[in-house]
Amino acid sequence: MDTTIKVDSKTRDRLAVLAEARGTTMRRLIEEFAESTLTPSELQERAAHTADYLAEHFGVTVTDESSIEVLRNVRGQVVAHYAAEQGAA
Known part of the structure; x- marks a missing residue:
């Protein structure tokens, strides 16, 4: 329809x-x-599944704090990359 x-x-x-x-x-x-x-509930479900998988197969415990820290590091790397690209141009 x-x-x-x-x-x-x-x-x-x-x-x-x-x-x-x-x-x-x-x-x-x-x-x-x-x-x-993905809907917000699908995102939460996927995050929980990923956290369970990481804990079971790699012994890694994902917390809100560790997730925030990873995002900060990734953002910092992206900013540094673009700054380096701009400096090289």
Whole structure:
């Protein structure tokens, strides 16, 4: 069953450009987004499964604090990488 989704013209035009760039339709673009984007509960479930796997197979205990620290380190590395790229240019 088809339905209509109302968006403003700016959003519609943007979706059209994105779809064309990917060689697909706006309909398929939206379908792919809906299929590939996790809900908050799905994200929590996946995080819990990953934490259990890491604990069972690698003896690693993931905490909120350790996750935050890893994100900080990754962000720092990304910033350093882009700064180095800008300096080399």
